[in-house]
Amino acid sequence: MIRTLDDSLKKHIDLLLKRYPVLQDCREDLIRAYFVMEECYMNDGKLLIAGNGGSAADSEHIAGELMKRFKTPRPVSPEFGKKLKEIDPVRGVNLAKNLERSLMAIPLVAHEALTTAYLNDVDGMGVFAQQLYGFGRKGDVFLGISTSGNSKNILSAAVVAKAIGIKIIGLTGAEGGELAKTADVAVKVPEKETYRVQELHLPVYHCWCLMLEERFFGRQEPGCNCPLPDG
Numbered sequence: 001m002i003r004t005l006d007d008s009l010k011k012h013i014d015l016l017l018k019r020y021p022v023l024q025d026c027r028e029d030l031i032r033a034y035f036v037m038e039e040c041y042m043n044d045g046k047l048l049i050a051g052n053g054g055s056a057a058d059s060e061h062i063a064g065e066l067m068k069r070f071k072t073p074r075p076v077s078p079e080f081g082k083k084l085k086e087i088d089p090v091r092g093v094n095l096a097k098n099l100e101r102s103l104m105a106i107p108l109v110a111h112e113a114l115t116t117a118y119l120n121d122v123d124g125m126g127v128f129a130q131q132l133y134g135f136g137r138k139g140d141v142f143l144g145i146s147t148s149g150n151s152k153n154i155l156s157a158a159v160v161a162k163a164i165g166i167k168i169i170g171l172t173g174a175e176g177g178e179l180a181k182t183a184d185v186a187v188k189v190p191e192k193e194t195y196r197v198q199e200l201h202l203p204v205y206h207c208w209c210l211m212l213e214e215r216f217f218g219r220q221e222p223g224c225n226c227p228l229p230d231g
């Protein structure tokens with residue numbers, strides 16, 4: 001049975017579906033995927049993201065929205081700010097003012113030296129699997145983005161994720177492919193042509209980022225509004 005969103009989170013889903021009614025049939029899977037990510041972050045886990053081409057750009061985009069503010073300020077706690085100032089009375093003041101809390105997200109497309117070395121030396125189809133094996137820990141989440149759902153390097157990473165105990169969210173097109181069958185939750189946007197699928201992926205992951213930010217940074221007074229540790 002699907003869990004119930006409170007109103008502060010539900011408003012983001014409602015707005016998404018109002019703006020993109022074509023996604024209405026994805027509603028339950030959108031919410032299920034959100035809860036997978038919420039649980040991960042509640043337990044101090046991280047999101048590992050991968051895709052190819054435009055979906056590689058989406059992977060970095062998602063990490064950028066989670067690792068710093070998306071819409072809501074995320075100041076460090078007063079306690080951490082005090083530590084920074086004690087360590088360096090000059091730089092610490094600026095750091096305490098400007099640092100922002102993060103939801104840890106690693107785009108597996110971003111490490112050129114590692115990925116090109118592995119591509120050249122070992123296995124082109126295993127480049128995401130290798131990184132997931134190195135970065136991933138039980139309790140993390142792997143977000144695999146594939147418009148077809150059949151990207152070989154994404155599917156190889158999914159095998160490693162299952163072996164470690166990492167939950168898998170698939171973000172695909174209408175067909176879903178093998179990824180939709182493998183994933184714990186699959187959001188299959190109702191398009192088949194690559195660029196149209198990608199056009200719907202962006203509002204989906206923006207909605208997730210808004211919900212996660214609301215959950216972890218939007219509910220209490222600044223400086224004490226996130227269960228995640230500083231630093």
